[in-house]
Amino acid sequence: MDTIQVRASERLDEVKLQSFLKRQFPDLPEGIIEISQFSAGHSNLTYCLKVGDFEVVLRRPPHGPVAKKAHDMKREFTILSALHPFLAAVPEPFVYVEDREIIGSDFFLMERKKGIVLDTHFPKGIEHSEQLARQISEKMVDSLVALHAIPYQETKLKEMVKPDGFMERQVQGWIERYDKAKTAQYAEVEALTTWLKKHIPTNSEATIIHYDYKLNNAMFSSDFSEMIGLFDWEMTTVGDPLADLGVAMSYWMQADDPKMLLYALGEPPVTILPGFYSRQEFIQRYAEKSGRDVSAIDYYITFAYFKLAVICQQIYYRYVKGQTKDDRFAQMDKMVAALIQQASKAI
Structure with missing residues (x-):
């Protein structure tokens, strides 16, 4: 990295x-x-x-x-x-x-881990191929399934979490965070948040979830045969595994996504290149490997886009208020707008 x-x-x-x-x-x-x-x-x-x-x-x-x-x-x-x-x-x-x-x-x-982290391009010396893209996609799915298979009751996390009512708390909590960090009005937000509150899934399964699972938080070996690093665990908790899958899909862009979403923060990730799984292929492999029913995944993806919009809004709020001077955040409001539109379309 x-x-x-x-x-x-x-x-x-x-x-x-x-x-x-x-x-x-x-x-x-x-x-x-x-x-x-x-x-x-x-x-x-x-x-x-x-x-x-x-x-x-x-x-x-x-x-x-x-x-x-x-x-x-x-x-x-x-x-x-x-x-x-x-x-x-x-x-x-x-x-x-x-x-x-x-x-x-x-x-x-x-620990400092050393390997290859992918984001908007392949590093020098590594040529993109459809076969390699498919291999990376498979590793991303399989590693998420492996994380969700860890018995959280055998870890210290069991003392830190309250899995019951996870999605209800998440939906209400992220709506409240958005309200506190608002810097502009978006016409779609009221209908979006009303829909999210009305259609919360009743899935009661709970697993360890990373909740920020994306390609540039993963590190691969030089031949991409294994994921050797997974980073940024600050959002991790125990909750609905499909919420984790939904978040992963909100980051996993594909070539036919709206240009505003793809380019709001610069270049899009390599997942838009040929051979990388579409979101549908990613979800299908996850269902096959985990044995989980993913029929309600559209809700989780909609919520994930909204949640990501709120995170970007919180960052932009800190920038507007002068709490951070990082110029990378000056355009973050464009990403907020793009994500709210994407969430509304996902409904």
């Missing part, structure tokens, strides 16, 4: 961090700490800390005010600790640090 020079507004205290690393890792090699930043992601901030041949990843909340219960580093660290023994793609967590004196917030450290 590519790193960039740390953004000026998101720098860390190198002296304090080096001192902390020496205390935490007695075998730390000699040398000056090098800090770079992972460019992907619009939420929590992720850094690579390097001293000699030692590398570790640091995760911290974004700067400025954040939504209640969002960006909970301790929770994400606990999730990684619970799931790493069951799924090798989950990075190994090392330590959670509550002391805000080191970098100005709490944070945690985890």
Whole structure:
């Protein structure tokens, strides 16, 4: 996964961090700490800390005010600790640090994984082919099925979650979040939210769900034969597995999607290229591999588009209010509009 020079507004205290690393890792090699930043992601901030041949990843909340219960580093660290023994793609967590004196917030450290992360293009030296695209699609489906098969009752998550009434809470909660973060009026929202409240599915099955499952949160081996990393676990909980599938499909773009959706934030993901599964093919393989009834999936996809619109709206709200100065967020309102339109069409 590519790193960039740390953004000026998101720098860390190198002296304090080096001192902390020496205390935490007695075998730390000699040398000056090098800090770079992972460019992907619009939420929590992720850094690579390097001293000699030692590398570790640091995760911290974004700067400025954040939504209640969002960006909970301790929770994400606990999730990684619970799931790493069951799924090798989950990075190994090392330590959670509550002391805000080191970098100005709490944070945690985890394993640095190295492999290939796909987003809007294939890296140099890797040629796209329909066979490769199909292989990647299959790995994405099969890894989601494997995640949903983990017995959450055997993990610490059972003490952190309330699976009963999951979708009711989700629908109501995300509508409330949208209302609090509004910066513009969209004509479709009232009809959309009314429909979502009226048609909540009654599926009572509960599994571990990633809830931010998308291609650029996954890392593959050099030959794409396996998924070796899966990242950004801050949304993870126990709930309806079809909600997870719906979220995955809201990210999984295909070539015939509206141009406004495809290009709202720049180039579309590689999933629009020939050979990648359509959303229908992805859903069908998931149904076959998991044995689940997916007949109500249209509801979950509609809700997922709305949920993603709310997340983008919350980010845009923080930008408008001056709580973040990241210029990537200046056009986020276009993505909100595109996602609300897509959700309305999905009904």
